[in-house]
Amino acid sequence: MPEMQDEYTPRQRAVLDKALGLLVEGGERALTTAGLARAANCSKESLYKWFGDRDGLLAAMIAHQASKVRARIDSGEKLDHGRFRAHLVDFANDLLQVLSGDVSLALNRLAIGQASREGSRLGALLIERGRHGIDKRAGALLEAGRQRGLIAYHDRDAAYHTFYGLIVRDLHVRMLLGEAGVRRPENHAALAEEAVDQFFVLFGVRKGETAGRDRV
Amino acid sequence: MPEMQDEYTPRQRAVLDKALGLLVEGGERALTTAGLARAANCSKESLYKWFGDRDGLLAAMIAHQASKVRARIDSGEKLDHGRFRAHLVDFANDLLQVLSGDVSLALNRLAIGQASREGSRLGALLIERGRHGIDKRAGALLEAGRQRGLIAYHDRDAAYHTFYGLIVRDLHVRMLLGEAGVRRPENHAALAEEAVDQFFVLFGVRKGETAGRDRV
């Protein structure tokens, strides 16, 4: 049977899942090689054989988690205003749900905590493996809307970053800081709707117009 | 001479500054009690006497840093549209400058890294001592603009959070992750201007109107 399904064997993926569980539950300090070996019923020797060292394990955890949540691309066929708006709302909801997830928060905390050390590539890895997929999806979505004449912008990245800011605001950092009462999944829908409304005010094209408002 | 100027003696403040320096330079791992005692020419015994334990030291560092950057309140006298806009741009610039500062990033990384541990109050401390001042200033500013009829909103906090999102976008998290090429102080002015422009599009009141647009 072919065990080269992805990048790691099923056994290794199970260990990585255990590692993510330890990280979510107790933070970086709880993720020790001995503790992981005990929790996953494997030997420390195997950990070092598979992942090299502790940093390799952390990188593997990020890659493993990213491989699980593949960002899908909405192929916008028959894109009228209503469907486009619905797609934007879906994106906003998905973004809020991903960012407020336990594993996402734990991995971001881990990468941020290591960001000061010199040779740490965890932050870049997290952005590369996690964020770029989301960015691609949003970029394709915005581009489709622009080509249909539903929105207008000069710089797609700028428009996307503004959209991102309208959705996330300061929620991500506050969740990362562990502020009590910030993680309210029941409010995500309202936040997403409001962000999309505001995005259309800034970048929407009214009927009859061919270009959006200019700024600066 | 009275040494109760603030909360710590000058000697203790010098030690806390050294601690901040170590934290900025090498992250949390570089901030050891022995290392700080060596760098600050003090004894470990004094550190424990002054700050209790390591967590007390970290909390003291946050309090000390917050006491240095007291957020000023712009008393908006003679507030016409131009002056109000200038105040908003100033706020946006200050916010970007603070968030991208070395010490701010280091302390946020520290608090975020500790956020998973149970009894950690660093995140709450950071928000309470650092962010609330900024929030107060922005709240007063927005309220003054609303009373002059320059902007309109139903929920001041919501308007402020939107403004915050327009200014900061995802820059803060990316800087915290250490992404290369994100910290560009020379772009802050343009970002601030654009955010204020967009904020006025969303919440500004045109001449003759008495209420802003409604949403939802």
Next chain:
DNA sequence: TCTCTATCGTACCGTACGGTACGGTTCTGT
């Protein structure tokens, strides 16, 4: 059945850190 490989469990090592103790020194108040 025999052998080889991968893995497990455990023990081990060196290091580094948080926290404490103590002798010597400087400063302060009387």
Next chain:
DNA sequence: ACAGAACCGTACCGTACGGTACGATAGAGA
């Protein structure tokens, strides 16, 4: 001048972690 407090530098202790080594075990292939 003297006593007391505060403080410095160093040594010390216990622990915990990253990483390595080793014997035991189980499964795959000839």
